Amino acid sequence: MSKIEISDPEDPRLAPYVSIRERDLTGRSDGRFIVEGKVTLAILLERSRFEIESVFIGRSRVEPLAEMLAQVPEGVPVYVAPQDVMDQVAGFPIHRGVLACAHKGQPVGxxxxxxxxxxxxxxxxxxxxxxxxxxxxxxxxxxxxxxxxxxxxxxxxxxxxxxxxxxxxxxxxxxxxxxxxxxxxxxxxxxxxxxxxxxxxxxxxxxxxxxxxxxxxxxxxxxxxxxxxxxxxxxxxxxxxxxxxxxxxxxxxxxxxxxxxxxxxxxxx
Amino acid sequence: MSKIEISDPEDPRLAPYVSIRERDLTGRSDGRFIVEGKVTLAILLERSRFEIESVFIGRSRVEPLAEMLAQVPEGVPVYVAPQDVMDQVAGFPIHRGVLACAHKGQPVGxxxxxxxxxxxxxxxxxxxxxxxxxxxxxxxxxxxxxxxxxxxxxxxxxxxxxxxxxxxxxxxxxxxxxxxxxxxxxxxxxxxxxxxxxxxxxxxxxxxxxxxxxxxxxxxxxxxxxxxxxxxxxxxxxxxxxxxxxxxxxxxxxxxxxxxxxxxxxxxx
Missing domain, CATH: 3.40.1280.10 (SPOUT methyltransferase, trefoil knot domain)
Known part of the structure; x- marks a missing residue:
């Protein structure tokens, strides 16, 4: 697992996670989408057709979710940050402490x-x-x-x-x-x-x-x-x-x- | 219809409408409940078993809702206030401009x-x-x-x-x-x-x-x-x-x- 510690909420690698709610409202035109929560991340990892770009989790969730995080594909970064940094980036409290970003890719024919x-x-x-x-x-x-x-x-x-x-x-x-x-x-x-x-x-x-x-x-x-x-x-x-x-x-x-x-x-x- | 103009958000007659959301969360112990919106008020007036205590509407809604307000029972006050007073009392914007307060009364046997x-x-x-x-x-x-x-x-x-x-x-x-x-x-x-x-x-x-x-x-x-x-x-x-x-x-x-x-x-x- 490519675990990357982040301490700066302005870190450009977290750009897809900035101001999630506002971007939910206006819609994303970059072909990305965000999932939230461990149940949804598990489905994204196990049975989804979508390519996962990165995972972003609170530091306190790394250990409890170790088994799931082991399923994150090789080369996909897992960004880890303290809860307050996570909340600052997202723009609201991410109580579940689990986010991921994926690509919509090609639509089903x-x-x-x-x-x-x-x-x-x-x-x-x-x-x-x-x-x-x-x-x-x-x-x-x-x-x-x-x-x-x-x-x-x-x-x-x-x-x-x-x-x-x-x-x-x-x-x-x-x-x-x-x-x-x-x-x-x-x-x-x-x-x-x-x-x-x-x-x-x-x-x-x-x-x-x-x-x-x-x-x-x-x-x-x-x-x-x-x-x-x-x-x-x-x-x-x-x-x-x-x-x-x-x-x-x-x-x-x-x-x-x-x-x-x-x-x-x-x-x- | 007993129409009563209100200009002071602290008017004690509006007590049941103060801080609606907070009281929704904690629950009301006084046997009252609040309805919101004209469709719901129409049902409260036409086919509900609950006794209506008062109506509280934005000034701009008086005329469009005149027909419905004519159904408010004799003696039930209809408080009318400017939208900003209404929002101040309720603690959040009452976009629909229509509130009413009723009593739960005796439960169904x-x-x-x-x-x-x-x-x-x-x-x-x-x-x-x-x-x-x-x-x-x-x-x-x-x-x-x-x-x-x-x-x-x-x-x-x-x-x-x-x-x-x-x-x-x-x-x-x-x-x-x-x-x-x-x-x-x-x-x-x-x-x-x-x-x-x-x-x-x-x-x-x-x-x-x-x-x-x-x-x-x-x-x-x-x-x-x-x-x-x-x-x-x-x-x-x-x-x-x-x-x-x-x-x-x-x-x-x-x-x-x-x-x-x-x-x-x-x-x-």
């Missing part, structure tokens, strides 16, 4: 993603908690990946990763362009595309037998999917009590994904 | 709650988002109420109310004592009590036909329900993909509630 049997498709999901929760649910119910449009937020935003329970680090996904194009891709690849909507004329989820290839399309909370998108797809609704047709969008996805998983061979067997 | 066909039962859910989401889901899928133990957090905490989409204000609930006693009440009232657990020996949710009276019991994220509690109940699990048996506790509740609702007469009809 669309052909690869379309090989999945079940896909989650996000249209305009601009809330980091919802994107993170959507990934966690997709992983829990064995979806083969996630397709997001440019209006949805970045799954590799620090909070999305945490809420995803690390799933954003290993579940294949592609974020690109417009949802309208995604629906075309899915149709061409033989997917039955379920547009989740509260429309009363939509088919009820619990009566549906999922096709071999099913895509679950979720729209933004509040406005929901556009009529044009719903009309192109198979409108599906979750039966709810009268007068209250509102659940969280990631929760709606979870219910649809759970239904597909329960109806699939693996859960039936 | 347990006998009343046990008349429900479907109940959600929360054991040690100490996260406000999760409690709020649990209420939202219970309302969406027509549960008759929620039973919470003392270890769970207060559904009338400001953030819980917001996340519940206001359901915490009208869905009957009772927070009291220990979950062990709740299970006894439920058993005596003829409920089939489903203890949600990832145990592989548990019955799979999607294969179950809900009983006439079903209670869905959720435990804390991380540790989950205790073995002793699970063993007293009917262990039920949600089928998930191998190697990832973790979804958010409120989401697990939503999936179980959706299943009960879909299996009930109303959704079948």
């Amino acid at each position: 669309v052909e690869k993603l379309l090989e999945a049997e079940t896909l989650l498709v996000l249209n305009g999901i601009s809330n980091h908690d919802n994107v993170g929760a959507a990934f966690r649910n997709a992983a829990a119910f064995g979806a083969g990946g996630v397709l997001l449009d440019e209006q949805s937020c970045d799954p590799l935003y620090r909070k999305s990763i945490r809420v995803s329970a690390g799933a954003a680090l290993w579940l294949p996904y592609l974020q690109s362009g417009q949802c309208d194009d995604h629906v075309s891709w899915l149709e061409n690849a033989g997917f039955d595309v379920w547009a989740m909507t509260p429309r009363t004329t939509a088919e009820e989820l619990h009566r549906l037998e999922p096709a071999t290839k099913t895509a679950i399309l979720l729209g933004p909370e509040g406005p929901g999917l556009s009529d044009a998108l719903i009309d192109r797809c198979r409108p599906v609704r979750i039966a709810m009590a009268g007068g209250f047709d509102s659940i969280n969008v990631a929760t709606a996805g979870a219910i649809a994904l759970a239904h597909c998983h329960a109806s699939s061979g693996s859960a039936k067997a | 347990v006998e009343k709650l046990l008349e429900a066909e479907t109940l959600l039962v929360l054991n040690g859910i100490s996260n406000h988002d999760n409690v709020g989401a649990a209420f939202r889901n219970a309302a969406a899928f027509g549960a008759g109420g929620v039973l919470l133990d003392e270890q769970s957090c207060d559904p009338l905490y400001r953030k819980s109310i917001r996340v519940s989409a206001g359901a915490a204000l009208w869905l009957p609930y009772l927070q009291s004592g220990q979950c062990d006693d709740h299970v006894s009440w439920l058993e005596n009232a003829g409920f089939d009590v489903w203890a949600m657990t990832p145990r592989t020996t548990a019955e799979e949710l999607h294969r179950l036909e809900p009983a006439t009276k079903t209670a869905i019991l959720l435990g804390p994220e991380g540790p989950g329900l205790s073995d002793a509690l699970i063993d007293r109940c009917r262990p039920v699990r949600i089928a998930m993909a191998g190697g990832f048996d973790s979804i958010n506790v409120a989401t697990a509740g939503a999936i179980a509630l959706a299943h009960c609702h879909a299996s009930s007469g109303s959704a079948k009809a």
